[in-house]
Amino acid sequence: MTARENGDDDGRAMGQELSLRVILFHEAVAAHLGLNATEHKVLSLIAREPGISPGQLVDRTGLSNPAITKIVHRLAELGHVDRRRDGSDGRRYALHVAEGHRRDLARLFAPMAEAMNGLVDGMDDVERAAVTRWLTGTIEILRRSTAELTRERESAAGRE
Incomplete structure (x- = not known):
């Protein structure tokens, strides 16, 4: 029987909470730097x-050439x-x-990095392995899901 069949949605709930907290943290960092999240x-x-080209950014992000050009111009203008x-x-x-x-x-990431190091230092090898497996799997699921959504959007745009 799976966790979902048992009514145990802890993994999904934790994933949603992690996603929310990561997004909110990066929104706060972006705002501190005078940037939007994108x-x-x-x-x-x-x-x-380092050394990436604007064209490669288009490929990595799925954003359009004009959008990347605008973002790069703004990042350069702000000195980033x-x-x-x-x-x-x-x-x-x-x-x-x-x-x-x-x-x-x-400077902005130092307090969080120190806290995260403390969290990991408090884990034994078995706990670290379980967390690593969960995070690695989550990253791969997100990578595949993003690619699928991008393909669907591009396919729908091509039909219009």
């Missing part, structure tokens, strides 16, 4: 992949992102997070 997440992608010309193709440019932004993020 701009903040695009900035996170740039931080994870540096645009550097591509050495092999002067028409293209690579995006990098500005050093000042890295310092701001480190």
Whole structure:
């Protein structure tokens, strides 16, 4: 018998609560930086992949070229992102997070990172393995679900 058949929706409820708290935390960080949530997440992608191009951001996010152009322009204008010309193709440019932004993020995330480290340090190996399995599975489910929703939206847009 599955957890759902037993009427146990704890996993679903915890997933929903985790999602809500992650979104609200990132909304607060974004607001602190003068950004909206989408701009903040695009900035996170740039931080994870220094040198990423705007075209790659379009691919990673599913946002349109004009939307990415607008976001990148705003991030650069606010001093969060540096645009550097591509050495092999002067028409293209690579995006990098500005050093000042890295310092701001480190300061904003430090209290949470310290608390999370304390939480993990208080777990034994079996608990860590269970949490890792749940989070890894959740991330993969979210990745697949996002891809499916994106495909459905693009398919519906193509029929219009």
